[in-house]
Amino acid sequence: MYANLAKSIGGIVVCVYILLLAWRDQLGFYIHPRYHTFAVIISIIGVILLLIDIMLQLKNKPAKDKSRISLKKITPISYFAIIILSVGYIFPPKPLSPSSLAQKESPMIIEPESRCETPQPKEGSSTISINRWKTAINSCKEAAYFNGKDITITGFVSNDLLKNYGYNYFNIARYVISCCTVDSVPMKILVEKNFSTDYPDGTWLIVKGKLSQKIVNSQAEYVITDAHITKINQPKYPYELLGL
Secondary structure (H helix, E strand, C coil), rough: CCHHHCCCCCCHHHHHHHHHHHCCCCCHHCCCHHHHHHHHHHHHHHHHHHHHHHHHHCCCCCCCCCCCCCHCCCCHHHHHHHHHHHHHHHHHCCCCHHHHHCCCCCCCCCCCCCCCCCCCCCCCCCCCCCHHHHHHHHHHCCCCCCCEEEEEEEEEEECCCCCHHHEEEEEEEEEEEEHHHHCCCCEEEEECCCCCCCCCCCCCCEEEEEEEEECCEEEEEEEEEEEEEEEECCCCCCCCEECC
């Protein structure tokens, strides 16, 4: 009985934590905004059903069962789960860190035919995501097609891969998600330094400049040149959404 009670209480704790993230407006650190309402509704239903389950368990408790909960009956995995949930309640959640960027590869889109188009802002938006720029660049096989194109992107600084490019460049990057952080994919574009300020990893910037195809590490790669940098706070939703 006590094992079932512990499971029900644990389920309530998890559901309440999801509701707490939604109340703090931090659910976007973990899942796509389109699923926020669904997650909240499911969590509320989960709390109600689990409370009913607990009441039924207590109501149906045998009269002769006078045993008490003993710490010896709680398995080590239960202690571990309690510790993890406690940490989640105490410490504020954080989005994916720049250090994860070096552990994942940005997917190269291989098109059967070359398709060269300059991305345009979506309806109701004035910006173009890093994801859409990279998709357009990877889909075009025409050399230097994007040379001189104006580009404005928002992302965080990643210096982890500087050793591959030299210290004249840094990456401006963003994670792209379709559902949640588990399926996140990093997208990044090189920026040529034309200033003396070094921004640490994780610094959020708006970068405006022009694309120029250069030979980097013995291969042609588009780089943002003549960059104008504006430092900003981390956006409310730090991830780009697939297709936007």
